[in-house]
Amino acid sequence: MNFHPSPVKITPRRARAALLLLSLLLLCSHPGIAAAQTADKINLPADRTAYTKLSSHAIPSSVPPAVDVFARQSISELSQHPPFTNWEDAGVEYVPLGPGTRSWLVMLNTDHIPLGYLIISSDNSGGLVLSEYGIGTDLPYSMNTLESSLAAAGLLLPGSPKDSDAILRFTPGTTIEALYDPALPRWKVNVKDKPARYIHAVSGEELTERTNPSVKAPHITSFKAQHVMNVSQSSPVISTLGDLDPYRNMLWITAQPLHITQPAAFKTQLRAGSKTAVIFTAGKRNAEYAAPLSLTGWQEWSSPQGSILYLIASHHGTELQRYLPADTLIGKGRFLPSP
Structure with missing residues (x-):
């Protein structure tokens, strides 16, 4: 039976906390230490029950300039057409995706309410490709989806807070990675002395062992970042x-x-x-x-x-x-x- 997490009412406070939580999970390796550009994994001590709020202005510092240019020019191009017209003045958050930080999740929001997203990936010829994008409030890699999935799998410690302003509590040595392959956004959850578990980052469904390995990327035409506005048109x-x-x-x-x-x-x-x-x-x-x-x-x-x-x-x-x-x-x- 497929697992679908229960819908969660999106409020400004919860949406803001979810975005900050996601940023913290992926951009920090332990309290107070900012992750390097390639950090898409984090170790979670068992007693970690709070998170430090991050300024959205600090997040893009590790984003490659070409990725930022590509993202903003893609957003500008999309905003010329409905239903993306409200993207032009939206706030932007960047989150690295593994393996090897070859992709970036770009989240758009207004007043901290999610509007949509882009996923930008590098190719083998030095270009960038818009791997996917979308519109809605239930963005890929939602912490609400992850929380529901881990709770159903019994991977949260007893007493884990239900308040979205507190970080989830895992067993010692747990690591979480946000991974991306074409059409396959997923979380990798490593629990000490146990096989890794994979959770689809949109549906929240746990993936079987056969779907865990990276799928072979299909050929997708790349658009060079510096030419998005002048050459590529939507x-x-x-x-x-x-x-x-x-x-x-x-x-x-x-x-x-x-x-x-x-x-x-x-x-x-x-x-x-x-x-x-x-x-x-x-x-x-x-x-x-x-x-x-x-x-x-x-x-x-x-x-x-x-x-x-x-x-x-x-x-x-x-x-x-x-x-x-x-x-x-x-x-x-x-x-x-x-x-």
């Missing part, structure tokens, strides 16, 4: 009126799979204003993709180097729409028409 978002929740009407289970081998096919399947959706399911690998996913639109980025078609993907039980490169899903499962 199209308006094309969205349908299809159901965002793949579980609301599950007649798609009996449908014949669509033959989709190229991203361009989604432009025909997902027409603006239609009442259609395409369901992505990966069978035994559903947990890896937090599937089934309801695909209800797309946005295309173009440059002389090529183009990337991002699909709007919605999950059951979350207030989040992820924009995933179509290439990360094609060939990984089946696409079914939603009734």
